Amino acid sequence: MARPRKPLLSRDRIVEAASALVDTEGLDAVSTRRLAAELGVSGPSLYNHFRNKDEILDAVADAVSVQVDLSMFDESDPRDWREALHDWALSYRAALAAHPHIVPVLARGPGRRPAGLRVADAVFGAMVGAGWPPAQATRIGALMRYFITGSALGSFAGGFVDDESAYDPADYPHLGQAHLLAERRREVDEGAFEVGLRALLDGLERQYEEYGAADGGAAPSSPSGV
Template identity: 85%
Template sequence: MARPRKPLLSRDRIVETASALVDAEGLAALSTRRLAAQLGVSGPSLYNHFRTKDEILDAVADAVSAKVDLSMFDEDDGRDWRTALQAWAASYRAALADHPNIVPVLAQGPGRRPAGLRVADAVFGAMVRAGWPPAQATYIGALMRYFVTGSALGSFARGFVDDETAYDPADYPHLGQAHLLAEHRQKVDEGAFDTGLRALLDGLSLQYAAGVRGAWAKQETTSGA
């Protein structure tokens, strides 16, 4: 039998198939045996491209990170740090919202994943260029990852059942409309994200203004002395 002109497998094909499986059925559904069956190959064939299932999951997670827009952090973009951070957070959340089942892997941090590291590098570099001290820039990167991944891990609105008899006013006098939340999931979850993001940025803006007024300058003078 003649050999196929193109190989049956490639890293990209494996990652795309694994991503679709995780999206549809969750992390627990992914196994090398299941993935190989979906690809129509034998299990050992996968090891020509990935040594372990964890490497495959890393690649799936990194493919999601690669979808996050980083253009707002380009030095010639012209946006101030707050506007850039807001635009990036929205892009970050959108990428995660499209692939919520992989978020627990992303929440562990970038590790050695190239796209994830580019995200971390872009955020840190932009904050330092804007005048944030390196330690504060690190905190901001961590804070934003906590906030965005946390918002993508689950839906507040879906945490309530749509049965109007489920929340007895005698027990929960303020949850009379809670059964309607699931019906308005997107509006509630997006509104909560936008509200939280504005609150974070407002707080950071106050810190930034205070630092510019003298705290950071004083630290630099002290360290220089």
């Protein structure tokens, strides 16, 4: 039997094609008709693998979640909870920065996506294992997602034009250097993320110490709460 001229359609091929479209053209570029054309197949054949466009975008989002490093949450890893959260946050943001157009889908939460649920499970499990009460561990997971996905939804530095005349000192006396921000976008945005992450973790560490003081001078060893 002669081999087919095109590779057989699979979930992986569909996700790969959809990911490329999202990365280059954004979420609105994805449709079953467009994907079928890109893959050289009939539109209905996609429905053998996905029920609709939303399921395809969920799969694209999960393919990004797979890229997030979770090794710091392994029980054999020597990093404490603060260092683990820090390093995970950097990995998570790097994955989102590489695929910014899919961030709105990821920001909705993991839903039923396996990789997204593994991320949530790893963070929650590590926080509870470190002694945080489960209710607070849940809030920490939510807080980190808000902070990381929020930082990836847009660029502060990229929001300023590189035209010095746009910042008339008579109107904006403190924005004399604002036209330089766009060309320093990566430096500004990554620096802002690191400053915010450090402040966030400093606050959590103080709370952690307060839990310990309330428990007799050590971090809680027997988490409680829901």
